[in-house]
Amino acid sequence: MNLPTMGQASAFGRHVVSYAMGAVTMAVAFHAISNQDGTSITGAIGQIVNGVTSIAGGVSTLIAVGSGIWAAWTASPLRQLLAVAANPDVSKVVAPTIADAVPSNKVVKS
Numbered sequence: 001m002n003l004p005t006m007g008q009a010s011a012f013g014r015h016v017v018s019y020a021m022g023a024v025t026m027a028v029a030f031h032a033i034s035n036q037d038g039t040s041i042t043g044a045i046g047q048i049v050n051g052v053t054s055i056a057g058g059v060s061t062l063i064a065v066g067s068g069i070w071a072a073w074t075a076s077p078l079r080q081l082l083a084v085a086a087n088p089d090v091s092k093v094v095a096p097t098i099a100d101a102v103p104s105n106k107v108v109k110s
Contacts, residue, residue, distance in 0.1 A: 013052075020045050081107055 004012070021042065028038035073079060078101070085093050085106040092106050099109045 013049075017045065017049055078102060 024033075024038050024041050024045070027033045028035055033041070074083075077098070081093060081095060081098070081102050082104060084090055085102070085104040090106065092108050093104075094110060095102065095107050096109045099107050
């Protein structure tokens with residue numbers, strides 16, 4: 001199963017909000033709730049939508065920061081040497097100055 005695209009998620013959200021607002025409108029039209037209650041419910045739905053939007057923005061910011069930290073960590077010389085040493089086609093990696101600091105028996109001084 002694939003995750004929905006941003007367009008699909010937006011369309012879903014618009015549909016849910018439209019349906020909720022329509023339900024409030026119908027409840028007011030059939031006098032199931034008062035006009036004041038309808039206004040209050042409409043405001044609450046708007047606050048929920050704004051809250052979800054803020055949460056999504058915060059989560060996307062955290063993901064961007066986290067992916068930057070991950071990229072910096074994996075780009076370090078030690079992680080790159082370990083990645084090369086983990087390749088089964090590589091028999092040894094010569095790194096005379098840092099061989100002792102790399103926890104791999106494939107990384108040697110000469």
